[in-house]
Amino acid sequence: MRRSLFIQVVEAVTTKQHKYFDQLHDATGKLGATPIQKCTAALRMLAYWVAADSIDAYIKIAQSTAKAILDHFVKGVREAFTEEYLRRLTGTDLQRLLYDGERRGFPGMMGSIDCMYWQWKNCPRSWKGLYQGRSKSATIILEVVASGDLWIWHAFFGAFGTCNDINVLQRSLVFDDFYQGKAPQVNYTVNGNTYNK
Structure with missing residues (x-):
């Protein structure tokens, strides 16, 4: 730091x-x-x-x-x-992200999602089995959604077990608002089709 x-x-x-x-x-x-x-x-x-x-x-x-x-x-x-960094996405933020995505040629894109695997050198011995995959070393996984200006607006840290990106995405909370009907309504068009979510 x-x-x-x-x-x-x-x-x-x-x-x-x-x-x-x-x-x-x-x-x-x-x-x-x-x-x-x-x-x-x-x-x-x-x-x-x-x-x-x-x-x-x-x-x-x-x-x-x-x-x-x-x-x-x-x-x-x-x-x-919390007010500036550790907060949920607002409607204004969403509109800005969608505008930035459209300007870059990706209409409807709010950000890029990825998972990063870190070797956990100091993993407690009793937890090692939970956080160990094929590599035989304990790893901890960070899932992040970031916008083009590197604003991280979603992070999910610490999924255990043998995980790939799909397993992590299933455990993550990134789509919870969408599934619960709380996601902000947004209109955008891709290939002539209009979407509102």
């Missing part, structure tokens, strides 16, 4: 969860962890799937504190970034 992005995340999270991320004095008068140390601890747990007690060796934060930091960090990220 670039330093500028990390600092942006730290500032946003500490603004939303400022009471928890402030640097305070402990009972002995010694200064506690800084907001950067707390966010680093949370990101290490998320990025490397490390246990909360292993944070103590790297950042000198106790296990119980590391768990609380992770909880407040996730809440802060949700509060800070």
Whole structure:
């Protein structure tokens, strides 16, 4: 992660969860962890799937504190970034995506869907069988729908079992709104045929 992005995340999270991320004095008068140390601890747990007690060796934060930091960090990220990034597709977004697709020669296309398979080096031994396929190594799968400007508006992470892209698509929530009749009505024409979904 670039330093500028990390600092942006730290500032946003500490603004939303400022009471928890402030640097305070402990009972002995010694200064506690800084907001950067707390966010680093949370990101290490998320990025490397490390246990909360292993944070103590790297950042000198106790296990119980590391768990609380992770909880407040996730809440802060949700509060800070939901409005712009972590939100459902709106009608305006849909119209823009369809317009961009039509301009590029793909009428009716909202984005490109793909699955990415990552080797899970630190997969817990008890879960390895669930996440192992033909490769005999544990992999974790990310399904993403992204638009031409690389805005990721759908992500489905963590399907287990022997999966190919079709299996992942069947487990994914990408078409749930369509099946439940909640999808926005959109009109577009392909090869002279008009569609509304």
